[in-house]
Amino acid sequence: MxxxxxxxxxxxxxxxxxxxxxxxxxxxxxxxxxxxxxxxxxxxxxxxxxxxxxxxxxxxxxxxxxxxxxxxxxxxxxxxxxxxxxxxxxxxxxxxxxxxxxxxxxxxxxxxxxxxxxxxxxxxxxxxxxxxxxxxxxxxxxxxxxxxxxxxxxxxxxxxxxxxxxxxxxxxxxxxxxxxxxxxxxxxxxxxxxxxxxxxxxxxxxxxxxxxxxxxxxxxxxxxxxxxxxxxxxxxxxxxxxxxxxxxxxxxxxxxxxxxxxxxxxxxxxxxxxxxxxxxxxxxxxxxxxxxxxxxxxxxxxxxxxxxxxxxxxxxxxxxxxxxxxxxxxxxxxxxxxxxxxxxxxxxxxxxxxxxxxxxxxxxxxxxxxxxxxxIVGRSSHFAKILGLRIAPERVEALLHRHGFSALCAGADDTLVVAVAAASGDTDPGRVRRIVTGECGLPSRAVAVHLLPELPRLPTGKPDYQAVRKLGSAPTSTPGGQPSGTSDLCRLYAEILDRTDVTEDSSFVSLGGDSLSYVEMSLNLERTLGHLPPDWHTRPIRTLHRPEPTQPAPHKGSRRHTLETGIALRAAAIVLIVGSHIHVFYVKGGAHLLLAVAGYNLARFHLTPSAERRERVRHGLRSIARIVLPSLAWIALVLPLTDDYGLTNLLLLHSVLGPHDSDTAMHFWFIEALTYILLAAVALLSLRIVDRAERRFPFALPMTIAALGLITRYDLLGLRDRIHIPSAAVVFWLFALGWAAAKADTTRQRVLVTAAAVATIPGFFPGEPFRDAVITAGFVLLLWVHNLPSLGPVNTVAGVLASSSLYIYLTHWQIYPLIDDLSGWLALLASLLFGIGYAAVANRAMRQLSGLRAPRQRRGAETE
Known part of the structure; x- marks a missing residue:
C-alpha cells in the first residue's frame, strides 16, 4: 500500500x-x-x-x-x-x-x-x-x-x-x-x-x-x-x-x-x-x-x-x-x-x-x-498606508498623469489626499476618484480629491507634500465630499434622503433611510435602473447598475413590472382603512396589518448587522420624529376648529389619559400606538445588552418579545378589569411578529412565524372573523411573497399611496365628513388626495428642518 x-x-x-x-x-x-x-x-x-x-x-x-x-x-x-x-x-x-x-x-x-x-x-x-x-x-x-x-x-x-x-x-x-x-x-x-x-x-x-x-x-x-x-x-x-x-x-x-x-x-x-x-x-x-x-x-x-x-x-x-x-x-x-x-x-x-x-x-x-x-511614528513620503492597504503615491501620480491630470498625492490618517491642478477649469473630481479607487482598491470615502489653482511647491520648486497632507482636514471639492459629475444615483439618494454625504459606497440603510422614504426611493430606482434587486436597500450605490447603453431598450409594453409586497400592503391597507371609515365598503384590519408592516420595516432598515448601536438609535429617533412632528402639527391645526379632540390628543397621550369614552378622541389611536411601540423598541435597543442580544439572536429576540406580548394580547393577568390598558400594550405583539418576519432567514423560521400569526391573530376581534382573516392573510403574504406582478401605472399609484399612508390616516378624519353626504366614493378620493398633499408639505418641512440642523451639527463637529 x-x-x-x-x-x-x-x-x-x-x-x-x-x-x-x-x-x-x-x-x-x-x-x-x-x-x-x-x-x-x-x-x-x-x-x-x-x-x-x-x-x-x-x-x-x-x-x-x-x-x-x-x-x-x-x-x-x-x-x-x-x-x-x-x-x-x-x-x-x-x-x-x-x-x-x-x-x-x-x-x-x-x-x-x-x-x-x-x-x-x-x-x-x-x-x-x-x-x-x-x-x-x-x-x-x-x-x-x-x-x-x-x-x-x-x-x-x-x-x-x-x-x-x-x-x-x-x-x-x-x-x-x-x-x-x-x-x-x-x-x-x-x-x-x-x-x-x-x-x-x-x-x-x-x-x-x-x-x-x-x-x-x-x-x-x-x-x-x-x-x-x-x-x-x-x-x-x-x-x-x-x-x-x-x-x-x-x-x-x-x-x-x-x-x-x-x-x-x-x-x-x-x-x-x-x-x-x-x-x-x-x-x-x-x-x-x-x-x-x-x-x-x-x-x-x-x-x-x-x-x-x-x-x-x-x-x-x-x-x-x-x-x-x-x-x-x-x-x-x-x-x-x-x-x-x-x-x-x-x-x-x-x-x-x-x-x-x-x-x-x-x-x-x-x-x-x-x-x-x-x-511606528509615521510614513515615508514614498508610501501611504490607507485602511491597511499599502499605497505608493508616486504610482498614483503617474497613473493620473497618464489620464491627463497633474496631481500630487499623500497619505493623511486613513485618507489618500489627491491634489489636482484645475488648469482648464473643467476637471472632474469624480473621475479622478474613480481612477484612484479602481487602481488602489480603496473605498471612495478614503480618497479626498481637492481641485487647486496650482499644485503646492516648496521655495526650491519641489512638491510640498506637507501642504498636501494638510488638505486632508479641509473640505473636499464639492459639498459633502461628493464629486461633481458622479452618477445620477448618488444625486437621487441625496435628494430623497436629504443627505450631503452620499458616496458610491453609501447604501439606503447606511444613510438613515426609513419606511417613509423607502417607497419613494424604490420606485425612483426601478424607473432609473429598469429593475430592482431584492436587497437594494442594503447594497452600496456602486453595485446598482443601469442597463448597458449598448443594449437596445426594451419595448415600452414588454417590460415586466413587479411591486414589492410591503408597498402593496401599505397602499391597500390605507385605502381599506379610509373606505371602511366612510362606509363605502367594510373591510377592516388594515391598521393592525400596518403595525406588523412597521415592525417588518424597522428590522429591515434599522437593524442591519453593520449599523452600530448609536446609529440604530439615531435612525430610529429620526423615524419617530417623522411621525410625531407632522401629527402634532396637524392636530394643533384642527384642535381649535372642532370639539372632537382635546389636549391629550395634541400630546399624543389620549390612549393613556383619556377620556376613554369618546369615539372621536380615539381617531389617532394608531398614531399613538405606533409612536409608543417605536419609542419602546428604540429604548430597548439602546441598551448595550439588548443590542448584543439582537445581533446574536436576531430572530429569537423578536419572537421572545412577541411571546411576551401575548400576556396583554390575551390579558393573562386580568389587568383590563382593574386598569385601562393603552392600545400599544395590547397590539405590540403584532409589531414584534413583523420584526421577526423580517429576520426569518430560513424556511423553518418562516414556518414558525406563520404558525405564530395563524395561532394568535384569529379571535383578536371577537365576532369579526373576516377582519382577523384580512390581517392574517396580509401578514402571510408579507412573509412569503417578496414581489407581486404589477403594471407601471399601478406601481406609481401604489407608491404614492404607500408613502403617504401615515398622512392620509392622520387627515382623513377631517376631510371625508365634508363630502360623504354627497358621495362616499368622492369622499374617499378627496381623503386620499388631501393626505397625499399633506405628505408633500410635511416632507418638505422636515427636509427644511433637517437643513437647519445640519450647519449646527457641522459646527459642533468642528469643535470636537
Missing amino acids: LLPSDLLSGMPGAKSPLFAGRLAAYGDRTALLTADADAELSYRELAEKVARMAARLGTHRRLVLLAGANTVDALVTYLAALAAGHPVLLVPGDNDEAVKSLTAAYDPDVVVRADRSGQWQLDERRVLSAHELHPDLALLLSTSGSTGSPKLVRLSYANLQANAESIATYLDIREADRAATTLPLHYCYGLSVINSHLLRGATLILTDLSVADDGFWDLFRAARGTTFAAVPYTFDLLDRTGFAELRLPHLRYITQAGGRLAPDRVSHYAELGRRNGWDLYVMYGQTEATARMAYLPPHLAATHPEAIGVPIPGGSFHLEPHPDWLGQDTGELVYSGPNVMLGYAEHPSDLALGRTTHELHTGDIARRTPDGLYE
Missing part, C-alpha cells in the same frame, strides 16, 4: 515547505474541522487528498493559478501544488475581475477555481509550462492594495518555511491548538495562520463565516477553538456582537495585524484578555515579508499599546536616516530575515528571476524606544 509520502516521491518539490510535504507525519490527529457534513479530516486523510491532487498536477513543473477560498478543495490544491513543486499564483476567489486580470497577465498553465455551482474545476491549459520558472519560486501574492494588478510578490519555499517557523515559535503554537480561518486564504495574514498551524500539527477550523455571524461562534465553541486572527475592523465587529460577554472557555490568544489598531483599543482588548484568561498578540508585517516582521509580547500590550514590538525570531530591524524625520533612534524601518521576498514580478518573464531583494524597506518611519521596542 502506498503512503502519501510515497505518492509524492519523484515530484519536483524537494524544496517544498515542511507543512505541505510532511502532513502524514501527524497521523490521525485532526487537521481540519468544518461545518459541513464531512466535518472532520485527519492529517492522514488530508495528506492522501493532497497526494492525489499533486498527482493530478503532474511531475512537470507548471504555474498554477488558484482562486483562493476557505474550503477544503482550495486548501488541498494549495498544499498539493507546494508539495509537488508547482509555483502557485494565489488570487481572491470572490473577485472575478482579479482572476481574469491575472490570468490574462501571467497566462498560467493550470487554473483551479470553483464554477458557478460551487464545484471545483481544474483547467489544464497546457502539459508543459509556457514559462521559465525559477527553482526557488513557490508562491505569488498580490501586494497590499494591488489585488488584480500585475505587480506580484515572489516568495520562495524558504520564505514560507521560515515565516511559518517564526510565527509558530513566538505564538507557541501547539498540537492542541485549534485556529479559525477568519481571514481569506489569498491574504498573506490568513495564509500564515494556515501554514504555521499545519507546521505544528494543530487543527484548522475551516470557515468563511465572519465573526459577526452567530454561526461562527457556534462553530468556534463546538470545535473548542483556541485562537483566531483579526484585523482592526474585526474588533469593531467584535464590539457589535457582544464579544466581551461570550463564553469561550478554550480561547488561548487572539492575533492582530493588517493595519494599526489604535492604542486605546489595544489596551482595552489586552485588559479584556487578562480578565478572561487569553492573550492579545499585536503583530506587524507586509506581504513582502511573507507575513510577519514583528510582534508585541502580550505582557507588554497594556503598557506599550502604541508599539509594534520586537522582530520575529530570525529577523532583525535597523533604522535608516530619513531627511523628513530627524531625531535620534528614528528613521525608516528596514527589515532583514529569511522571510524577505525574492522580489517583485510585474511580467511573466520575471518568474525566472532569483533573489533581487535582500532587505525590505518598509516605508514606515519608526523609533526604537529605550527598552528595545519599535514604534
